[in-house]
Amino acid sequence: MKKWSFVAPLVVLAVAVFLFFAIRGHWTSWQSNAAVQKTSDAYVTANQIPLSTRISGTVKTVDVQDYQAVKAGQPLIVLDDSDYSAVVKGAQAAIAAAKAGLVANEDAKHAADASVDGANAAIAQAKAAVQAAQAAIAAAQAQAKQAAQEYARVDALYTHQAATQEQYDRAVAARDATQAGLQAKHAEAARAQAAIATGEAAEAAALQQRSELNAKESALQAQIAAKKAQL
Numbered sequence: 137m138k139k140w141s142f143v144a145p146l147v148v149l150a151v152a153v154f155l156f157f158a159i160r161g162h163w164t165s166w167q168s169n170a171a172v173q174k175t176s177d178a179y180v181t182a183n184q185i186p187l188s189t190r191i192s193g194t195v196k197t198v199d200v201q202d203y204q205a206v207k208a209g210q211p212l213i214v215l216d217d218s219d220y221s222a223v224v225k226g227a228q229a230a231i232a233a234a235k236a237g238l239v240a241n242e243d244a245k246h247a248a249d250a251s252v253d254g255a256n257a258a259i260a261q262a263k264a265a266v267q268a269a270q271a272a273i274a275a276a277q278a279q280a281k282q283a284a285q286e287y288a289r290v291d292a293l294y295t296h297q298a299a300t301q302e303q304y305d306r307a308v309a310a311r312d313a314t315q316a317g318l319q320a321k322h323a324e325a326a327r328a329q330a331a332i333a334t335g336e337a338a339e340a341a342a343l344q345q346r347s348e349l350n351a352k353e354s355a356l357q358a359q360i361a362a363k364k365a366q367l
Contacts, residue, residue: 187212193219227367234360241353248346255339262331269325276321280314287311 193215200212290307293299 251342259335265328
């Protein structure tokens with residue numbers, strides 16, 4: 137009899153515990169399962185994490201589900217990058233075009249430098265021609281003066297019939313030839329002076345072009361830097 141004396145209380149206790157939890161779990165089920173919920177004492181808690189965007193775009197895919205735990209750096213959404221791809225291709229094309237422009241500009245700079253050197257050589261040659269023409273003018277002036285004096289002497293003799301027609305004709309021819317030669321030397325000197333002016337103008341134009349090419353190079357480099365920054 138003593139052996140079973142503690143069994144009955146344990147059974148009663150177990151039944152009481154079972155009934156307690158059963159009643160507690162379904163005590164208000166008729167309210168919680170109702171189609172319309174009503175209460176005068178309720179609150180909602182939630183974790184809110186704000187998301188801010190640095191760029192705009194159309195969402196292509198969402199890589200997470202609602203209430204899914206995520207880690208720092210994990211992609212959440214994928215944007216449609218067609219617009220940005222077009223911008224990237226445009227920037228790359230602009231960089232390539234600017235680099236090609238730099239190459240062409242460098243070639244133009246070399247050509248301008250060659251033009252400057254050619255103009256300097258032409259100026260130096262023209263100056264040497266001017267010096268040679270001036271020396272030739274001095275010699276031609278001496279010859280023309282001598283021929284004029286000889287003509288004056290022969291003309292006086294011819295007037296007094298002391299010189300032959302042949303002597304007179306030779307004196308006239310020598311005078312005219314030396315005068316023509318003097319004029320030719322003056323013309324050569326004038327052409328040499330004009331060549332100097334032409335060479336100086338060509339040099340100034342080449343230097344101006346070189347300066348413009350330098351400015352263009354700076355602009356192209358700035359354009360490349362801007363497009364790289366945009367890229």
